[in-house]
Amino acid sequence: MRLSRFFLPILKENPKEAEIVSHRLMLRAGMMRQEAAGIYAWLPLGFRVLKKIEQIVREEQDRAGALELLMPTLQLADLWRESGRYDAYGPEMLRILDRHKRELLYGPTNEEMITEIFRSYIKSYKNLPLNLYHIQWKFRDEQRPRFGVMRGREFLMKDAYSFDLDEAGARRSYNKMFVAYLRTFARMGLKAIPMRAETGPIGGDLSHEFIVLAETGESGVYINRDVLDLPVPGADVDYDGDLTPIIKQWTSVYAATEDVHEAARFEQEVPEAKRLNTRGIEVGQIFYFGTKYSETMKAMVAGPDGVDVPIHGGSYGVGVSRLVGAIIEACHDDAGIKWPEAVAPFRAAILNLKQGDAAVDGACEQLYRELSAKGVDVLYDDTDQRAGAKFAAADLIGIPWQILVGPKGLADGKVEVKRRSDGSRDNMSPADVVAKLA
Numbered sequence: 001m002r003l004s005r006f007f008l009p010i011l012k013e014n015p016k017e018a019e020i021v022s023h024r025l026m027l028r029a030g031m032m033r034q035e036a037a038g039i040y041a042w043l044p045l046g047f048r049v050l051k052k053i054e055q056i057v058r059e060e061q062d063r064a065g066a067l068e069l070l071m072p073t074l075q076l077a078d079l080w081r082e083s084g085r086y087d088a089y090g091p092e093m094l095r096i097l098d099r100h101k102r103e104l105l106y107g108p109t110n111e112e113m114i115t116e117i118f119r120s121y122i123k124s125y126k127n128l129p130l131n132l133y134h135i136q137w138k139f140r141d142e143q144r145p146r147f148g149v150m151r152g153r154e155f156l157m158k159d160a161y162s163f164d165l166d167e168a169g170a171r172r173s174y175n176k177m178f179v180a181y182l183r184t185f186a187r188m189g190l191k192a193i194p195m196r197a198e199t200g201p202i203g204g205d206l207s208h209e210f211i212v213l214a215e216t217g218e219s220g221v222y223i224n225r226d227v228l229d230l231p232v233p234g235a236d237v238d239y240d241g242d243l244t245p246i247i248k249q250w251t252s253v254y255a256a257t258e259d260v261h262e263a264a265r266f267e268q269e270v271p272e273a274k275r276l277n278t279r280g281i282e283v284g285q286i287f288y289f290g291t292k293y294s295e296t297m298k299a300m301v302a303g304p305d306g307v308d309v310p311i312h313g314g315s316y317g318v319g320v321s322r323l324v325g326a327i328i329e330a331c332h333d334d335a336g337i338k339w340p341e342a343v344a345p346f347r348a349a350i351l352n353l354k355q356g357d358a359a360v361d362g363a364c365e366q367l368y369r370e371l372s373a374k375g376v377d378v379l380y381d382d383t384d385q386r387a388g389a390k391f392a393a394a395d396l397i398g399i400p401w402q403i404l405v406g407p408k409g410l411a412d413g414k415v416e417v418k419r420r421s422d423g424s425r426d427n428m429s430p431a432d433v434v435a436k437l438a
């Protein structure tokens, strides 16, 4: 992508409404624009990151055996009356009347709708276990939307829903999602710690939140530092095998949100030097809620003995749009964002340090052509800004690799490669840059 042809409305100043670094940097880096309280337009640079995060979530859901579908954002109120949550959900629910005065709502979550879909087709335990998911926009009329995409009103969520014959089966489904979440967040360069949590409006009696440590996080957390060094299951993890050793390993080290924290146990179990009380950002939450929805909504299957029983369910959410902010909270410095390569909007930026100089222009064009031909996502800063402004922009938007092309280096057949994550620099030939990044 040539920057002269892109749409990247970088802000010079820090927007005053931004209270946390991710909100400030997303606005300054031209990644998004607020259209209403808690409602954002995703501009091209931010949208590229959102799609990369979404794709990692999708790949790990698929690896765990979940099946992707897409449910609508609008739902019938009557569906929520069946489960008894229509009134219980309260003012966070955006209620809508259509032209025929039919009562609709903008879905904050989809337990009811997925249960309705399930019960319409599945009647036998032989079709279980089943895990259906989608990646869809949600609306929650938060009292105080704030911190940019961290607590929005319209936000993108992956929500998966599992269906099993009994609790044992449902726990196996729960464990698959637990492992998939460990892998998902690790692939984004995050350490997301699974912690026991309250179940809240979703319900049930078993839930874990996956929390990224960050001072600006809304959740207070208490952990044994050992949890930060536990191994994340590899891509070859056997989802049809026994996952309980992995779950046991990750849940036997103390990690709890403040709502379920047990101070006495923490003191007793965790050596002083290993105790950490800090804050974190909830990037995902998983729930086992048994027959909460299947009983009220009559989602039954005939068991092995032919008798109809309500299925045991669970739901599993990931804050896809929140993750854009969470990753910035975890990966930034004073100059701007430091994207982990897996989610960066572009892998490399070519900075032409002397626009109009034939040798420099030629070298940049050749690098741009060769890297693009090898499938490397490149942003070529071919604007006529001075070098200092180009350095600042590249640091701000957080592209992992910067390729600085100037007349002096070129005279020696070299360009400078800067690694954004640690600031390290290397001089090498353009051909070696292509070999390194392709």
Ligand SMILES: Nc1ncnc2c1ncn2[C@@H]1O[C@H](COS(=O)(=O)NC(=O)[C@@H](N)CS)[C@@H](O)[C@H]1O
Binding pocket: 108, 109, 110, 111, 140, 142, 149, 150, 151, 152, 153, 155, 157, 158, 159, 160, 202, 282, 283, 284, 285, 315, 316, 317, 318, 319, 320, 321, 322
């Ligand atoms: N207002 C919000 N803005 C941005 N992300 C949010 C917001 N509310 C929740 N999320 C994200 O969405 C994830 C799942 O939301 S949730 O309420 O915990 N779970 C559910 O809704 C279940 N139905 C999971 S399928 C959260 O872990 C969080 O990362």
